[in-house]
Amino acid sequence: MTGTRVVTSSSNAIGVFDSGVGGLSVLRHIRHALPGERLIYVADSGHVPYGDKPAAYIEQRSIALARFLIGQGADAIVIACNTATAAAAAALRSRFDIPIVAMEPAVKPAVAATKSGVVGVLATVGTLESARFAALLERYAGEVEIVTQGCPGLVEQVERGDLTGAESRALIERYTAPLLARGADTLILGCTHYPFLAPLIADVAGANITLVDTGEAVARQLQRRIQSELPARKRTVHPEPVEGQNDSAQFFTSGDAAQASRIMSVLWGAEIVAQPLPQPFL
Ligand code: DGL
Numbered sequence: 001m002t003g004t005r006v007v008t009s010s011s012n013a014i015g016v017f018d019s020g021v022g023g024l025s026v027l028r029h030i031r032h033a034l035p036g037e038r039l040i041y042v043a044d045s046g047h048v049p050y051g052d053k054p055a056a057y058i059e060q061r062s063i064a065l066a067r068f069l070i071g072q073g074a075d076a077i078v079i080a081c082n083t084a085t086a087a088a089a090a091a092l093r094s095r096f097d098i099p100i101v102a103m104e105p106a107v108k109p110a111v112a113a114t115k116s117g118v119v120g121v122l123a124t125v126g127t128l129e130s131a132r133f134a135a136l137l138e139r140y141a142g143e144v145e146i147v148t149q150g151c152p153g154l155v156e157q158v159e160r161g162d163l164t165g166a167e168s169r170a171l172i173e174r175y176t177a178p179l180l181a182r183g184a185d186t187l188i189l190g191c192t193h194y195p196f197l198a199p200l201i202a203d204v205a206g207a208n209i210t211l212v213d214t215g216e217a218v219a220r221q222l223q224r225r226i227q228s229e230l231p232a233r234k235r236t237v238h239p240e241p242v243e244g245q246n247d248s249a250q251f252f253t254s255g256d257a258a259q260a261s262r263i264m265s266v267l268w269g270a271e272i273v274a275q276p277l278p279q280p281f282l
Helices: 024-033 055-071 082-095 107-113 131-140 154-159 166-181 194-205 215-229 257-268
Strands: 013-018 038-043 074-079 118-123 145-150 186-189 210-212 249-253
Touching: 013 024, 013 055, 024 038, 024 194, 024 215, 024 257, 038 055, 055 074, 055 082, 074 082, 074 215, 082 131, 107 118, 107 131, 107 186, 107 210, 118 166, 145 166, 154 166, 154 194, 166 194, 186 194, 194 210, 249 257
Parallel strands: 013 038, 013 074, 038 249, 118 145, 118 186, 186 210
Antiparallel strands: none
8 A cells, every 4th residue: 555655765664643743642651662763743633623523524534544654664553642533543544454553542551540430531522432442441540449531622722832821721621620629649741642631630630640542552562563573674763863864753733834844842841843744634
């Protein structure tokens, strides 16, 4: 399966996508766990947010992005988005015969961490309403009370780069209040955009509240699957990988490239120049 080849390289790559810039919170763990790998990241910012869109729409977008990444040389894909995992992981796995690592809210570690017996979940409405999330609760919640909260608007704040402002704070206060009132001592950041708001969420929720997300676990899972399933792949080894735009990482966006470059650079902590996604994949 190939798409328009924009970048050529002899090495295989790991393709990572999200509805926007949130997946960078996963990519930073991947870069850390697999420093020698070529990475290709796509922010589907032209279609963000996914959280309030029908599953069929997200599935179609995810297939297009996976095709693009494979066309660029990706031999493994990370769905760095809880909402896209719920809507499209099964469809991608049935279409593409490569390792596809997906992510879902960290219910299992949160259930292990809670002392009050109440766990709050902050996520998109799409994730919370999915059959996949229901199955996750069925499997791991046990005796723990799980209280969920959809967070419309929060993804857009991160897309705008507002990680500390009054509007983001007001949304976080509104969304965490019911969970804290129920006695939650552990909050799951069930959307890859939210780790960028973790300092603000911690400030609002208080020091006694534990925040959990799955970025690091997903990077470890990717590492395991590459080692076991792709032992003979061609890798480019970068002795001193530098975070940000360099020859070991490329960034694409379906949205405004200048805006994406600006926000992604802030979130990544080094300059990123996002390239426009080619027309057939928009
Ligand atoms: N980062 C996506 C997630 O993990 C955000 C979804 C959205 O665009 O609403 O769910």
